[in-house]
Amino acid sequence: MKDVVDILVAYDVNTETKEGQRRLRRVARVCTGFGQRVQKSLFECRVTQAQLEELEARLVKIIDGKKDSLRIYILPGDRNRLVRVHGIDRYIDFEDPLIV
Amino acid sequence: MTHVILNTLYVQTQGAYIHLYQDTVRVEVEEEVRLQVPLHHLGGVVVFGNVLVSPYLIQRFAEDGRFIVWFSASGRFVGRLQGPTSGNVLLRRAQHEVLSDPGRTLHLARCIVSGKLKNSRQVLLRGLRDLQGSVPAIEEAADNLQVLVNEVQRASSLDGVRGVEGRGAHIYFTALGHLIRGDFVWTARSRRPPRDPINALLSFAYALLVSDCVAACEGAGLDPQVGYLHALRPGRPSLALDLAEEFRSVLADRLVLSLVNRRQVQPGDFDVRPGGAVVLKDDARRVFLDAYQRRKQEEVTHPLLEQRIPIGLVPYVQARLLARFLRGDTPKYVPYSIR
Numbered sequence: 001m002k003d004v005v006d007i008l009v010a011y012d013v014n015t016e017t018k019e020g021q022r023r024l025r026r027v028a029r030v031c032t033g034f035g036q037r038v039q040k041s042l043f044e045c046r047v048t049q050a051q052l053e054e055l056e057a058r059l060v061k062i063i064d065g066k067k068d069s070l071r072i073y074i075l076p077g078d079r080n081r082l083v084r085v086h087g088i089d090r091y092i093d094f095e096d097p098l099i100v
Numbered sequence: 101m102t103h104v105i106l107n108t109l110y111v112q113t114q115g116a117y118i119h120l121y122q123d124t125v126r127v128e129v130e131e132e133v134r135l136q137v138p139l140h141h142l143g144g145v146v147v148f149g150n151v152l153v154s155p156y157l158i159q160r161f162a163e164d165g166r167f168i169v170w171f172s173a174s175g176r177f178v179g180r181l182q183g184p185t186s187g188n189v190l191l192r193r194a195q196h197e198v199l200s201d202p203g204r205t206l207h208l209a210r211c212i213v214s215g216k217l218k219n220s221r222q223v224l225l226r227g228l229r230d231l232q233g234s235v236p237a238i239e240e241a242a243d244n245l246q247v248l249v250n251e252v253q254r255a256s257s258l259d260g261v262r263g264v265e266g267r268g269a270h271i272y273f274t275a276l277g278h279l280i281r282g283d284f285v286w287t288a289r290s291r292r293p294p295r296d297p298i299n300a301l302l303s304f305a306y307a308l309l310v311s312d313c314v315a316a317c318e319g320a321g322l323d324p325q326v327g328y329l330h331a332l333r334p335g336r337p338s339l340a341l342d343l344a345e346e347f348r349s350v351l352a353d354r355l356v357l358s359l360v361n362r363r364q365v366q367p368g369d370f371d372v373r374p375g376g377a378v379v380l381k382d383d384a385r386r387v388f389l390d391a392y393q394r395r396k397q398e399e400v401t402h403p404l405l406e407q408r409i410p411i412g413l414v415p416y417v418q419a420r421l422l423a424r425f426l427r428g429d430t431p432k433y434v435p436y437s438i439r
Contacts, residue, residue, distance in 0.1 A: 033123030
């Protein structure tokens with residue numbers, strides 16, 4: 001049993017250059033390891049404090065501070081209560097039964 | 101802040117492929133990604149039958165101490181992943197010392213069986229309340245189980261304890277039949293193979309429960325094979341079987357009862373194999389696994405800790421209490437009992 005928080009990770013990565021496209025892919029890949037994509041540049045993750053620090057450190061290393069933007073929102077409680085969703089929703093609760 | 105217990109991923113789609121992708125587990129079916137889950141959400145993976153697990157995933161899981169359990173397509177236990185021996189060597193030595201101490205072995209066996217009998221009795225009484233009527237056979241069985249709870253405390257040998265357990269199981273399973281509504285017929289407990297749908301459900305639930313108890317033992321640094329009530333036998337997770345006894349009725353039997361009585365599982369959901377073995381069909385197994393996972397998330401109050409925790413976590417707590425007793429930190433082992 002662990003203490004976890006729900007967070008939102010949003011980013012804008014400038015993809016005018018090949019290098020920028022590479023950064024975009026790397027940011028997305030790192031985020032996938034911690035949570036799930038809910039919109040094109042928005043991830044929702046349920047992480048421990050340590051995982052949050054690790055995620056942040058890894059993303060900060062990847063982005064270009066002069067061209068890109070990264071925002072991490074930490075939700076003050078359960079996302080099921082705090083997030084209102086309309087339209088397409090592909091969110092999977094990883095604590096629900098996972099059966100394929 | 102929210103609390104979570106690590107989830108278990110069940111893969112039963114035949115021909116599926118599970119592999120590691122960065123720090124996630126990906127499940128692909130016919131080259132389509134069906135599910136991608138970050139590793140940190142998973143305690144382990146349970147796969148059924150023809151499911152391909154990539155070597156990198158197996159290695160990573162072994163390193164991290166996550167479990168992989170293989171079942172056959174029909175739900176029979178096949179094997180599990182064993183990583184490097186973990187935990188505390190002194191604790192494992194204590195396990196062996198208790199094994200050669202007849203007094204403490206007897207104490208443990210008595211506790212385990214008395215926990216099992218008490219919980220079995222509660223499941224019968226709970227079922228009786230749900231029926232909202234008087235069923236003398238169940239009331240009598242509950243009374244008889246209460247007598248056995250007292251009797252087991254006086255048993256002077258391991259065989260004596262096992263004898264009481266056997267009588268208890270007979271009384272309990274006979275009474276359980278009165279709680280099954282609908283179109284199912286219950287005769288008696290049969291296993292290897294289960295010969296009717298109810299037995300198939302029970303066997304399947306027990307297999308899942310024992311796997312969880314193996315994980316709970318490993319989690320506490322205990323050797324799941326060194327048990328007390330269950331005799332040592334190569335390959336048999338005797339301690340996990342010991343631990344499972346207090347949970348069989350509460351976690352497995354009640355689940356089977358509610359699925360059957362709510363008609364979530366029907367007689368048509370089973371196949372009969374040559375030789376008379378009865379197995380669950382794929383769709384019904386999915387319903388079952390879903391219900392099992394949800395059941396584990398229900399919160400109960402642990403009588404000793406006086407804390408609300410998901411019932412799926414109780415085996416882990418009990419494994420730690422068991423470790424304390426084996427080390428000699430506490431003079432008694434107190435089994436988990438509902439109410």
